[in-house]
Every structure is written in structure tokens, then in C-alpha cells.
Amino acid sequence: MSADLRIDPSRLLDRIRSLGQVGALPGGGVCRLALTEEDRRGRDRVRGWMEELGLEVGVDPLGNVVGVWPGTEPGPPVMTGSHIDTVRTGGLYDGNLGVLAGLEVIETLQRAGVRPRRSLAVGFFTNEEGARFAPDMMGSLYFVGALPLRQARAVVGIDGKSVGEALDAIGYAGASPPMAVHAFVELHVEQGPVLEEEGVTIGVVEGVQGISWTEFTVTGISNHAGTTPLRLRHDAGWVAGSLIQYVRTMALELGGDQIATVGSLRLHPDLVNVIPNRAVFTVDLRNTDEAVLQQAEARLHAHVRALAEQEGVTVAHRSLARFEPVSFEPELVDRIEATALRLGHTTRRMPSGAGHDAQMLARICPAAMIFVPSVRGISHNVAEHTDPADLEAGANVLLQVMCELAT
Amino acid sequence: MSADLRIDPSRLLDRIRSLGQVGALPGGGVCRLALTEEDRRGRDRVRGWMEELGLEVGVDPLGNVVGVWPGTEPGPPVMTGSHIDTVRTGGLYDGNLGVLAGLEVIETLQRAGVRPRRSLAVGFFTNEEGARFAPDMMGSLYFVGALPLRQARAVVGIDGKSVGEALDAIGYAGASPPMAVHAFVELHVEQGPVLEEEGVTIGVVEGVQGISWTEFTVTGISNHAGTTPLRLRHDAGWVAGSLIQYVRTMALELGGDQIATVGSLRLHPDLVNVIPNRAVFTVDLRNTDEAVLQQAEARLHAHVRALAEQEGVTVAHRSLARFEPVSFEPELVDRIEATALRLGHTTRRMPSGAGHDAQMLARICPAAMIFVPSVRGISHNVAEHTDPADLEAGANVLLQVMCELAT
Incomplete structure (x- = not known):
């Protein structure tokens, strides 16, 4: 019975290490920016494995690669996958785990002689990271029909080359037509500290946080730090510092999943003895609840206005990014949780703080994610790491969930 | 009687404007960095005026220039003066006012046929600004015997040239021996907003604030802004923001003249979606009261330690500058105040927030300052400005105080 099947952790690890050799950085980690020569070599290797497993491999016009193992009945496949492009100094697991665990699921079933009713598919999507071309999750956005090909190909990367040129250069502009998907489940490393902190093995991802990025520019008046009394200052730096404090306090007050970060801040003229006349800083707000996210934005702007009035400065702002939260399919989320518990793992329901291909797939089919x-x-970061036992646990949950969905 | 004498404001303004032509910047303001060719031309012009007034002009080995108008009796002169070097984008008044008002005082007395008992002297000191060579107030520090000539000449400036080379190049390394001074009074623009804000004409300067500059480096842990809950963060940027708030609160609690400024702050990696792992910022503390200044330093360091513990970050610090406060001679301060009131001006006792040559002269004689x-x-800043009526008022107070001191 497939309920007793388990993946082979050493085979999974071997593939992860093998793929990690492509674009390996001296001292550890990997660099396979999207659609580079390193990415091509990584793609070739994974496609080779797909072919060894007898999958029907298709490449679509934006370079998304999907291997399908036909089931005993026709119809759209139960799909898994992720991405194999990396940031400039990436680790071995981000994205790669989801793709290679998909291959491992299929190989496990094949070796056990279990052929599911529905087809199974494993794919990797082009330019998930966005480290060379903006936006990130480009391939999956195209895959679900939400990004025109012409527009995607025209995007120019950090090195001046377009997506179209880069795709053609590595020979990964294919011809596969759009495909229907029965359900999509993505296994991914958490990329955050919560599971380890709480000693939990399986994160049951309920959705992806909405993101609101705003850049604020505070304009005050520069003056001599020694001769200007506090009460006569219009200190742009103080306003920025005060807002750094405020966003954390506000997030804690809103509670739940609300988080807030000031990651970037620059003062001008940035001299020890001159009161700053300009501060430019960013606020990153995230929440799984769109209503609360909007409340956070409204509170922040109201506070900024009041502070500007109080300090006699002006504050301009512009939106750098805004995405609504994505909710995964509740039935699928329940199924992942039940499966993980059945396999004896500890679980925790959680949002994803980062963006993932699964949130795009959620537009065309039931989708969910498993975190380790x-x-x-x-x-x-090249120091990215996940314990082999956790990789194995996540892949076994994926195996069982896909089997259930496919039968 | 000399008590009824008044300076000629148009003559003073003409000299200020004339000196402002030397090194004039297009669109206003002036650039006469210390010991440059522009400084030499400025020095030549002021020395020319000294000679026209019949002063005995001496140049010492560090280029300090003093013109003496001998009194009816021998003995050390009552001295005034300041500096004529400027920052890169300076105004017409900073330093220059004090030197040219000194010439105007002497010319007024000469034209009135009043020759005081004591000699009068007016000087300009080398490299007060410190904009080319560190430290600032270098000339007056040498003048009072607190800086060895060899050490001063060896200082290398921002352009790679040494003080000695630059002095020799403009021909201003003289041979005048150290001189005794009976008293020193410096007229200067406030360089702060207090007098204008309060509608007061004459600032009676009681002393110069002590200065404490510290650079703090906070080291936390970088992590994904979307996946790291607030409670698991070690956010160097948040610690810096919190300290920006704290220093103002602390200064207000300490009260009196305590001021505090965070003028420089840099985050690393300074990205919108990454929690900063490093923040480097400066704290500028100033007070006229050394005991309170030490209390401010102690409180700041204690708060930093507590905050570091609370946030799980480390904080290193280094002192960038530390000067104790300077108190001017109380009798001389009283005399300035009484004279200004007698002339019908509003007055305000205040500290100087910036450093001035008078604080060095205070080491060898009674010294004080007049602010306008x-x-x-x-x-x-090229936009530096003082109302002509205020320039006149300050110069008249200087005239009367010098007359009183010299008779």
C-alpha cells in the first residue's frame, strides 16, 4: 500500500548535492542566477533526471520545465515543483528541494510499482528569485496566464540582457502550450526561524502574506548640532528613528501575524555634527490578513502625518510594492496537516513570509505548501541549511499527499 | 569721551564685502580653505588693512597674524580677533566679522583721536575651521602654547599636503615670538537660531560647551523581513532607531543646556526586505557643565548596554572626540552684558555650541565672546547671514568693552 511508502533520503540528498555542484561557490553555496549558463547546466541536469525517470518533459515559451508521469487515467496532473535558480550567494535547498523531492516522490512510486490514477507532474519555474530579472516568480506568473510572454521577454536584467535574449541563448524557449493542473503542492525550506525555534518539523502553510513596501523621504532642516537647541530642530533623522520604533510598536499592537521592518535608512548629510535635513527609509509591512494590512498602512501614514506636523518636517512617500495576501486551499492545507501528523511529525500552521511559486499556482488550482x-x-545565504532528517520528513509528507490526491 | 564713540557700519560692511570677494563662490558665499592660495589672498588683504592703520604686524611660525596698535603705556595688549579661513561652502561672516570688527574698533578710535592706555591688538588665527587640516582651532591652540610647532606642521590635510608645506607655499610661516595678552574678546555670529528666535540682539557668551562624540556599532543578525517574527529578531536598525529616540529623551530629562544629536547612521545591508545586521551611528553630546556631560555619557552607555541585552545584539563604541567645557572669565562676561545693556541692546546669556579661538585664548588670559x-x-553655508544692524550692534559692544579694558 502506498500509505506505507517512504522516500529514499540518500537518493534525495545525492540529487541535492549533485545539483549544488552546478554553479558551486568556493567555500560553499551556489550561484545560478536565472537564465545564465550555470542555470542552463542546472536545468540540463534536472531535465536529464526527468528523462531517466521516463517523464514526458515539456518546456514552455518562458522556459518553465515540467515532467509528467502519466497516470492510469487521463486528466490534469497532480503537480509539485519549485525553482532551481538562486540568488547570487544562495544555498543548496531554496527551490531545489521542492523540485528534487518531486523527482524522488515519482521514483519512489515507480520503484514500488505503484502507478497512481491521476498523472503526476514535477516542474521548475523560470526566475523565481528575481535576483537577475524583476519581478520575481516570473515563470509561475506566466505559467498561470497572468503575464504576457512579450512583456516577460522584454524585461531587462541587471546585466543589461533581456529575458528573451537570455532564454534564447541557453536554448530554453520551448513550445509547450498552457496546461491544466489538478492540484499543486510545493515543498520548501521555511527561510525563517519559527519551526526550528519551536522544535516543529512540518510547517503547514496556510497562505502567503500580503506585502506592502513604502519608501518615506523626510525633509527637515540641517543645522549645527552644537548650536541648535532641541526645541528649535527639524531633525529628519530623529523622525526616522522615531518611526523605526513606531512600526514595531504598531505591529505588536495589531498582533497576529503583522510584521514590520525598516531595512533601509539613509541620512543626509550624514555627518556627526550636523542635524540631518533628509532621511530616506523603507517600511516593509506584511500580513496574511488584507484588512489588517490595510489598517497597518493607514495607521502608519496617520502617525507619519502627525509626527511631521509635530516636528515641522515634510514627509513624502511612494509605494515600492503592494501584493494582497494569498490563501491556500483549506482542504489541501488540512490534508497536509493530517498527513504529517499520521507520519508522526510535529506540525504548525503558519503563513509564508516570502513569496513562492505556489501562490501563483493558487490562481488556477487548489494549492498549498509544506515547510521544513x-x-x-x-x-x-551560502550558510543556508536544513537537517537531512527534516528534508526526509518533508519529502515523505509530499509523497503521501500527492498519492492521496492522485488516487 | 570714548563712551559715546560708535563704529562706522558702512566701513565695516565694506571690508566684510571686500574680503568676501576673495575666494567668492558663483552665486554667493566663499571658499577660503586654510593655507590655500585663496587664504593667502585673504590674508594679504587683511594684513594690508592692518598696515594702512599703522599697526605693528607680526606673523608667527604657524601663520597667526596679529596687528598691534601701541597704547600710551607698555604691557600686553587688549586683543580681539578670530579667523578668516572658511569651510568649503562658507558664508561672509563666520570668523571674518570678528577680525574686521577689530580693525573697525581701532580705526574708530584713531579717527576720534582716542589713544588708549593699553595697546590694542587684532589677530586672525590659522586654520580655525579644520576643514582642510585637523584639528580645528589649530592656530589659536599653537598661539597659547598648547600645540608644538613641529606637530602642527606635520599635519597632513585632505589634499595630501602638510600644514608646513602649505604655510611655506603661501609665505606665511613667520618668526614672531609668543606674546602675552591682557584680555581677549571675540565677536562672532551665533551660528545657531537662539538669538533670532528670541528677538535678542547681543548674546553674552558664558563659555563653550564640552563635546563628546561617540560612534556606536551595533551588530545583530540579518534575516528575511518576511519570515522572521518580531520576537525572534536581533535587529541592529531597530536598536539604532531606539537610541535616536533615547538620546533626545535623555537630553530633555537632563535639562539645562544638554543637547544630543544623531547626525550619522548607516545600516547594513540596507535593503528593504532584510533585517539589518549592522548599524553604525554617532552620538554628539554637548553641555557647558562637565558633570552633567559625564552623566549624559554614563546614562547613554548604560542604556546601550541594557538595550543590547534586551535585543540580543552586541554594541561596540569608540570615542571620536572629547573636550571639556570652557568657562569664560565672569568679570569679562559681566562687563559685556553691562555694556550691551548700556548701549540699549537686548541681551541673553548663553553658551557657545561651536568651538571658537576664544576658548583657546582663555587658557592664557581673561577671555569672553559676543554673539550676534x-x-x-x-x-x-553660503546662505549664512546676519542683519547689518546686528553687525553694527556687536561691533559697538566690542568697541566699548575694548575701550574699558584698555583704559
């Missing part, structure tokens, strides 16, 4: 712990929450 | 308002507190 990231050691110290480190990701987008 | 700076429009909007702007200084070290």
Missing part, C-alpha cells in the same frame, strides 16, 4: 525548518532561519 | 544673531541659525 531552516537552521537559524538563514536563507538567501 | 544668525538668520535662521544657518552657518557653514
Whole structure:
């Protein structure tokens, strides 16, 4: 019975390490920016494995690669997958785990002689990271029909080359037509510290947080730090510092999943003895609840206005990014949780703080995600690590969920 | 009687404007960095005026220039003066006013046929600004015997040239020996907004604030802004923002003249969606009371330690500058105040927030300063301005105080 099947952790690890050799950085980690020569070599290797497993491999016009193992009945496949492009100094697991665990699921079933009713598919999507071309999750956005090909190909990357040129150069502009998907489940490393912190093995991802990025520019008046009394100052730096404090306080007050970060701040003229006349800083707000996210934005702007009035400064703002939260399919989320518990793992329902291809797939089919712990929450970093036992646990949950969905 | 004498404001203004032509910047303001060719031309012009007034002009080995008008009796002179070097984008008044008002005082007395008992002297000191060579107030520090000549000449400036080379190049390394001074009074623009804000004409300067500059480096942990809950963060940027708030609160609690400024702050990696792992910022503390200044330093460091513990970050610090406050001679301060009131001006006792040559002269003789308002507190800026009526008022107070001291 497929309910007793387990993946082979050493085979999974071997593939992860093998793919990690492509674009390996001296000292560890990997660099396979989207549609580079390193990405091509990574794609070739994974496509080779797909072919070894007898999958029907298709490449679509934006370079998304999907391998399908036909089921005993026709119809859209139960799909898994992720991405194999990386940031400039990436780790071995981000994206790669989801793709290679998909291959492992299929190989496990094949070796056990279990052929499901529905087809199974594993794919990797082009330019999920957005580290070379904006926006991120480009391939999956195209895959679900929400990004025109012409527009995607015209995007120019950080090196001046367009997506179209880069795709053609590595020979990954294919001809596969749009495909229907029965359901999509993505296994991914958490990229955050929560699971490790709480000693939980399986994160049951209920959705992806909405994101609101705003850049604020505070304009005050520069003056001599030694001769200008506090009460006569219009200190742009103080206003920025005060807002750094405020956003955390506000997030804690809103509670739930609300988080807030000031990651970037620049003062001008940035001299020890001159009161700053300009502060430019960003506020990153995230929440799984769109209503609360809007409340956070409204509170922040109201506070900024009041503070500007109080301090006699002006504040301009512009939106750098705004995405609404994505909710995964509740039945599928329940199924992942039940399966993980049946396999004896600890679980935790959680949102994804980062964006993932699954949130795009959620536009065309039931979708959900499985998280496994990231050691110290480190990701987008050569030091990214997940314990092999956790990789195995996540892949076994994926195996069981896909089997259930396919039968 | 000399008590009824008044300076000629148009003659003073003409000299200010004439000196402002030397190194004039297009669109206003002036650039005469210390010991440059522009400085030499400015020095030549002022020395020419000294010679026209029949002063005995001496140049010492560090280029300090003093013109003495001998009194009816021998003995050390009553001295005034300041500096004529400027920052890169300076105004017409900073320093220059004090030197040219000194010439105007002497010319007024000469034209009135009043020759005081004591000699009068007017000087300008080398490199007060410190904009080319560190430290600032270098000339007056040498003048009072607190800086060895060899050490001063060896200082290398921002352009790679040493003080000695630059002095020799403009021909201003003289041979005048150290001189005794009976008393020193410096007229200067406030360089801050207090007098204008309060509608007061004459600032009676009681002393110069002590200065404490510290650079703090906060080291936390970078992580994904979307996946790291607030409670698991070690956010160096938040710690810096919190300290920006704290220093103002602390200064207000300490009260009196305590001021505090965070003028420089840099985050790393300074990205919208990454929690900063490093924040480097400066704290500028000033007070006229050394005991309170030490209390401010102690409180700041204690707060930093507590905050570091609370947030799980480390904080290193280094001192960038530390000067104790300077108190001017109380009798001389009283005399300035009484004279200004007698002349019908509003007065305000105040500390100087910036450093001035008078604080060095205070080491060898009774010294004090007279401030006149700076429009909007702007200084070290081409927009620096002081109303002509205020220039006149300040110069008349200087005239009367010097007369009293010299008779």
C-alpha cells in the first residue's frame, strides 16, 4: 500500500548535492542566477533526471520545465515543483528541494510499482528569485496566464540582457502550450526561524502574506548640532528613528501575524555634527490578513502625518510594492496537516513570509505548501541549511499527499 | 569721551564685502580653505588693512597674524580677533566679522583721536575651521602654547599636503615670538537660531560647551523581513532607531543646556526586505557643565548596554572626540552684558555650541565672546547671514568693552 511508502533520503540528498555542484561557490553555496549558463547546466541536469525517470518533459515559451508521469487515467496532473535558480550567494535547498523531492516522490512510486490514477507532474519555474530579472516568480506568473510572454521577454536584467535574449541563448524557449493542473503542492525550506525555534518539523502553510513596501523621504532642516537647541530642530533623522520604533510598536499592537521592518535608512548629510535635513527609509509591512494590512498602512501614514506636523518636517512617500495576501486551499492545507501528523511529525500552521511559486499556482488550482525548518532561519545565504532528517520528513509528507490526491 | 564713540557700519560692511570677494563662490558665499592660495589672498588683504592703520604686524611660525596698535603705556595688549579661513561652502561672516570688527574698533578710535592706555591688538588665527587640516582651532591652540610647532606642521590635510608645506607655499610661516595678552574678546555670529528666535540682539557668551562624540556599532543578525517574527529578531536598525529616540529623551530629562544629536547612521545591508545586521551611528553630546556631560555619557552607555541585552545584539563604541567645557572669565562676561545693556541692546546669556579661538585664548588670559544673531541659525553655508544692524550692534559692544579694558 502506498500509505506505507517512504522516500529514499540518500537518493534525495545525492540529487541535492549533485545539483549544488552546478554553479558551486568556493567555500560553499551556489550561484545560478536565472537564465545564465550555470542555470542552463542546472536545468540540463534536472531535465536529464526527468528523462531517466521516463517523464514526458515539456518546456514552455518562458522556459518553465515540467515532467509528467502519466497516470492510469487521463486528466490534469497532480503537480509539485519549485525553482532551481538562486540568488547570487544562495544555498543548496531554496527551490531545489521542492523540485528534487518531486523527482524522488515519482521514483519512489515507480520503484514500488505503484502507478497512481491521476498523472503526476514535477516542474521548475523560470526566475523565481528575481535576483537577475524583476519581478520575481516570473515563470509561475506566466505559467498561470497572468503575464504576457512579450512583456516577460522584454524585461531587462541587471546585466543589461533581456529575458528573451537570455532564454534564447541557453536554448530554453520551448513550445509547450498552457496546461491544466489538478492540484499543486510545493515543498520548501521555511527561510525563517519559527519551526526550528519551536522544535516543529512540518510547517503547514496556510497562505502567503500580503506585502506592502513604502519608501518615506523626510525633509527637515540641517543645522549645527552644537548650536541648535532641541526645541528649535527639524531633525529628519530623529523622525526616522522615531518611526523605526513606531512600526514595531504598531505591529505588536495589531498582533497576529503583522510584521514590520525598516531595512533601509539613509541620512543626509550624514555627518556627526550636523542635524540631518533628509532621511530616506523603507517600511516593509506584511500580513496574511488584507484588512489588517490595510489598517497597518493607514495607521502608519496617520502617525507619519502627525509626527511631521509635530516636528515641522515634510514627509513624502511612494509605494515600492503592494501584493494582497494569498490563501491556500483549506482542504489541501488540512490534508497536509493530517498527513504529517499520521507520519508522526510535529506540525504548525503558519503563513509564508516570502513569496513562492505556489501562490501563483493558487490562481488556477487548489494549492498549498509544506515547510521544513531552516537552521537559524538563514536563507538567501551560502550558510543556508536544513537537517537531512527534516528534508526526509518533508519529502515523505509530499509523497503521501500527492498519492492521496492522485488516487 | 570714548563712551559715546560708535563704529562706522558702512566701513565695516565694506571690508566684510571686500574680503568676501576673495575666494567668492558663483552665486554667493566663499571658499577660503586654510593655507590655500585663496587664504593667502585673504590674508594679504587683511594684513594690508592692518598696515594702512599703522599697526605693528607680526606673523608667527604657524601663520597667526596679529596687528598691534601701541597704547600710551607698555604691557600686553587688549586683543580681539578670530579667523578668516572658511569651510568649503562658507558664508561672509563666520570668523571674518570678528577680525574686521577689530580693525573697525581701532580705526574708530584713531579717527576720534582716542589713544588708549593699553595697546590694542587684532589677530586672525590659522586654520580655525579644520576643514582642510585637523584639528580645528589649530592656530589659536599653537598661539597659547598648547600645540608644538613641529606637530602642527606635520599635519597632513585632505589634499595630501602638510600644514608646513602649505604655510611655506603661501609665505606665511613667520618668526614672531609668543606674546602675552591682557584680555581677549571675540565677536562672532551665533551660528545657531537662539538669538533670532528670541528677538535678542547681543548674546553674552558664558563659555563653550564640552563635546563628546561617540560612534556606536551595533551588530545583530540579518534575516528575511518576511519570515522572521518580531520576537525572534536581533535587529541592529531597530536598536539604532531606539537610541535616536533615547538620546533626545535623555537630553530633555537632563535639562539645562544638554543637547544630543544623531547626525550619522548607516545600516547594513540596507535593503528593504532584510533585517539589518549592522548599524553604525554617532552620538554628539554637548553641555557647558562637565558633570552633567559625564552623566549624559554614563546614562547613554548604560542604556546601550541594557538595550543590547534586551535585543540580543552586541554594541561596540569608540570615542571620536572629547573636550571639556570652557568657562569664560565672569568679570569679562559681566562687563559685556553691562555694556550691551548700556548701549540699549537686548541681551541673553548663553553658551557657545561651536568651538571658537576664544576658548583657546582663555587658557592664557581673561577671555569672553559676543554673539550676534544668525538668520535662521544657518552657518557653514553660503546662505549664512546676519542683519547689518546686528553687525553694527556687536561691533559697538566690542568697541566699548575694548575701550574699558584698555583704559
